[in-house]
Amino acid sequence: xxxxxxxxxxxxxxxxxxxxxxxxxxxxxxxxxxxxxxxxxxxxxxxxxxxxxxxxxxxxxxxxxxxxxxxxxxxxxxxxxxxxxxxxxxxxxxxxxxxxxxxxxxxxxxxxxxxxxxxxxxx
Numbered sequence: 001x002x003x004x005x006x007x008x009x010x011x012x013x014x015x016x017x018x019x020x021x022x023x024x025x026x027x028x029x030x031x032x033x034x035x036x037x038x039x040x041x042x043x044x045x046x047x048x049x050x051x052x053x054x055x056x057x058x059x060x061x062x063x064x065x066x067x068x069x070x071x072x073x074x075x076x077x078x079x080x081x082x083x084x085x086x087x088x089x090x091x092x093x094x095x096x097x098x099x100x101x102x103x104x105x106x107x108x109x110x111x112x113x114x115x116x117x118x119x120x121x122x123x
Contacts, residue, residue: 002026002098002112009117020081022096029077033103036081038092050103086121
């Protein structure tokens with residue numbers, strides 16, 4: 001079992017920044033690929049960013065490329081999502097997730113999920 005707890009969400013103006021953190025506990029964190037997903041009201045959950053177990057490989061959905069950066073610190077069992085130049089359309093609940101496989105954009109490949117943290121971007 002892996003337990004994931006997100007933090008760092010909040011209310012920010014358009015153009016601002018936030019850094020989300022996801023702290024993991026349980027099994028060896030470095031065994032897992034990690035992903036960030038988001039879900040806005042009335043919309044499906046969508047992939048935002050992913051990172052390989054060692055941090056070498058990363059991937060992003062097109063709408064956040066150049067604005068968001070995913071990283072991880074295996075010594076601290078934590079994965080981060082740095083979000084810059086935020087837009088109102090980034091408003092959503094953000095979830096981190098862990099997969100025993102290489103990270104992917106498909107939410108079904110992720111076995112463990114956090115409870116989510118709300119990000120609201122005002123115009």
